[in-house]
Amino acid sequence: MTTKTPSTLVFTILSVIVGAVIGFFGFNYLFDTWENGGIVSSSDTLAVVLAVLLAGQGVMVFGLSFARRSLGAVISGEEHRSATPAQVARYRVQGAVLLLAALLLFLPVDPTLLGLIPAAPGETVMVVVALLIALQSLFNLRLWLGSDEFDRQMIANTSAVSFWATQVPIFLWGAGERIGVLPALGTWDLAVAIMVIYLMASSYITMRHGAG
Amino acid sequence: MDNRLRVLRAERGWSQADLGERIGVSRQAVNAIETGKHDPSLLLAFRIAQVFGARLEDIFDPKLNASDGASS
Numbered sequence: 640m641t642t643k644t645p646s647t648l649v650f651t652i653l654s655v656i657v658g659a660v661i662g663f664f665g666f667n668y669l670f671d672t673w674e675n676g677g678i679v680s681s682s683d684t685l686a687v688v689l690a691v692l693l694a695g696q697g698v699m700v701f702g703l704s705f706a707r708r709s710l711g712a713v714i715s716g717e718e719h720r721s722a723t724p725a726q727v728a729r730y731r732v733q734g735a736v737l738l739l740a741a742l743l744l745f746l747p748v749d750p751t752l753l754g755l756i757p758a759a760p761g762e763t764v765m766v767v768v769a770l771l772i773a774l775q776s777l778f779n780l781r782l783w784l785g786s787d788e789f790d791r792q793m794i795a796n797t798s799a800v801s802f803w804a805t806q807v808p809i810f811l812w813g814a815g816e817r818i819g820v821l822p823a824l825g826t827w828d829l830a831v832a833i834m835v836i837y838l839m840a841s842s843y844i845t846m847r848h849g850a851g
Numbered sequence: 852m853d854n855r856l857r858v859l860r861a862e863r864g865w866s867q868a869d870l871g872e873r874i875g876v877s878r879q880a881v882n883a884i885e886t887g888k889h890d891p892s893l894l895l896a897f898r899i900a901q902v903f904g905a906r907l908e909d910i911f912d913p914k915l916n917a918s919d920g921a922s923s
Contacts, residue, residue, distance in 0.1 A: 715868035715878050788892050789880030848888050849879070 657702075658695040665691030668753055682828045686744045689834060694741035701734025729785055732778050739775040743768060744834065747827065793844050800840040805833055853912040857885045859903050874898045 711722035750764040815821030867881040883889035900907050
């Protein structure tokens, strides 16, 4: 059970503010594209929504890692306890993983990142995506190696639930596609769907274990 | 699996974070063990027993004789 300390309250308020700002830009992008007659597939829409959520979380977690006292309070539920250097490092990596996940979901949809960077050839964007996912995998590995048995159990449970929750619908859809009663899905559609299922499974497992 | 972790911890005036530090896991892990949402590994169970200076069976009750027990 999480104890509400002044620091966790400030963290909650800041989360709402950061989420609102990032959400504003993310959804503005979608609405602008729609208004300008651009085609935004349901997968792209879902990818942008997910990217917005992950970016908001990432900014908060990464930012929190620079406030040791507040981080310690959020982790321990005790106002006086500062975060240890290991906890700071872990949250910094966790924040980076979330931000990279947001970037990985957004980059294929809009490789100019809302016009912040110049347009580049598809091959260049692909190389960047590959490098980013390699970096994210390294960070994920580091998180796994630094996890205690409880965290690892939750990651393993999430993986198991995701596998079953993904395999059955994909098989059914594939069968429907082969029979000719369902439209064909692209790999991007599947990638986004798997990400959604994974995040839902992760939230469910985290809540179920009381680790939120 | 039932356990007396919360009682033993309270007797010593330790918070969940205090106990977590002593046994090398997070506060969330301690909370999950106390509430029966996570069964600790054998290694962690021994570490917990060591920290409290008690035997495993004084802390954990696997309910071997209950209807859902593993024994035949």
